[in-house]
Amino acid sequence: MKKLFVGVVALSMVLLLGAGLAFAGDKYIVASDIPWAPFEMVTADGQFFGFDLDIVRCLAVVEGFNLDDVVIKNTAFDTIIDTVKSGKADIGASGFTITADRAKSVDFSQPYYLSNQAVVIRKDSGLNIVSALAGQGPTKKIGAQNGTTGFDWADNNGIGITVNGYEYYPTAILDLVNKRIDAVIQDEPASQSSLAAYPDLLTIAGIINTNEYFGFLVAKGDPKGLLPMMNDGMAKLGLSVLPTAGGMQKLVVTPGSVWDNLLKGYFGPTNDKIEAAWLASKDLLLVDQDVEAFAAKFAEEATK
Secondary structure (H helix, E strand, O other), rough: OOOOOOOOOEEEEOOOOOOOOOOOOOOEEEOOOOOEEEEEEEEEOOOOOOOOHHHHHHHHHOOOOOOHEEEEEOOOOOHHHHHHOOOOOOOOOOEEEEOHHHHHEEEOOOOOOEEEEEEEOOOOOOOOOHHHHHHOOOOOOOEEEEEHHHHHHHHHOOOOOOEEOOOOOHHHHHHOOOOOOEEEEEEEEHHHHHHHHOOOOEEEEEEEEEEEEEEEEEEEEOOOOHHHHHHHHHHHHOOOEEOOOOOOEEEEOOOOHHHHHHHHHOOOHHHHHHHHHHHHHHHHHOOOHHHHHHHHHHHHHHHH
């Protein structure tokens, strides 16, 4: 799954925490790895957006934060957990899979997305999911981003194959396009975005059902009391997380909600349409701080 934190989103605002203490002027730094469409994206003129980033912004609004001082800075994925642990960032929001190993170092919010790993190959490679992972391609190499669960899976399950680690997934995809590696293992939604960028060259050979839940992360012990507000905010935006008999969790989205509209806008349309839709609607969120109007307009523009 995706990365450990690359970007840093500074959320500055007046906030009521826990027992109602006001922290005027506090800055809440959100680290995020950019780009990794559709979760983290950047416009042609350098503005940061994406599903993760807009969810964090919407959570801030519905929980009483002011977005006037929000600043997003880019940082490398495999440094995000250490950045949060050290107190240099308050929240990690970058498609992090919730794992027992990571939970030893940080605390996670409730899950907000369920993903599997996709195996991306060139259309002209003659490979399938089995042969690609067995090292039967011309380079006998597959790629994944450092620090991700995709890299861990490839490193632990490839047979007779070299796993190349990359700082960014787009670099791995570019190496695949240029035939330097035979496949890329990446979360399915981001892989679909990669295919949209190279529709004539790339395809998904198959899906590895890893059933990975994404969560936002904070320092161990949640020193600023952010997790209860994040979980509460998700419910206000339209996401419910329900337990199931099999030990899994079911993510239920309210139709027509902010969450539902952000899913519609970010998952399915091409990256160009997503960017155009975000640019057309962003002021409703960043200036007016109207999450309902923003999400509705964004979904409408992205899907028309």
